[in-house]
Ligand SMILES: O=P(O)(O)OC[C@H]1O[C@H](OP(=O)(O)OP(=O)(O)O)[C@H](O)[C@@H]1O
Ligand SMILES: O=c1cc[nH]c(=O)[nH]1
């Protein structure tokens with residue numbers, strides 16, 4: 492498994508405001524949207540392309556277009572929805588599938604309550620959106636679902652990652668021959684006893700959409 496921590500002053504600045512407990516929900520949403528566009532730039536470095544030619548007003552130029560089938564973007568509800576617009580702004584031809592998953596706050600295990608994905612993902616590049624990679628249980632289950640349907644490779648975009656979550660993904664997918672990449676704005680220190688990322692930013696879903 493490959494991890495890429497995006498090292499850029501704009502990312503660091505936006506993330507700092509996002510972490511701040513005083514940041515209100517409208518600002519949090521705007522910053523999450525802006526951050527994912529910056530992460531997406533890095534995450535799509537290996538997106539498949541095909542060579543094309545195009546007529547400029549002067550001559551024929553060689554260029555590229557995104558290859559078919561289009562990539563599939565999968566936000567994990569709820570909090571991943573806050574990253575969808577920023578991602579599709581950069582990848583407008585991508586298709587979008589949805590996974591509803593919730594972590595049981597007692598056992599810290601992930602449960603899937605909604606699945607809306609193409610049945611056949613053979614050869615598809617998939618981009619999973621979830622702001623928080625904590626124990627990694629949610630992301631591991633989501634990635635497994637995509638591989639079970641034939642996905643070629645999976646790149647996860649996370650605003651924050653914990654070492655425990657990265658280790659869990661590494662253990663789960665090592666030796667499967669299926670490429671998994673994580674692109675994140677920061678690698679934080681550790682998880683607390685409740686499984687929250689420290690220093691983190693709290694509950695991303697609640698900060699985006701309110702406590703339910
Ligand atoms: O790595 P893990 O330990 O599995 O935890 C991370 C998951 O927890 C959060 O979702 P949550 O269950 O709070 O659902 P929500 O998005 O509806 O708030 C977060 O958005 C991830 O999906
Ligand atoms: O720190 C964390 C851990 C899981 N889910 C969150 O929203 N935040």
Ligand SMILES: [Mg+2]
Nearest residue numbers: 694695696697
């Ligand atoms: Mg939540």
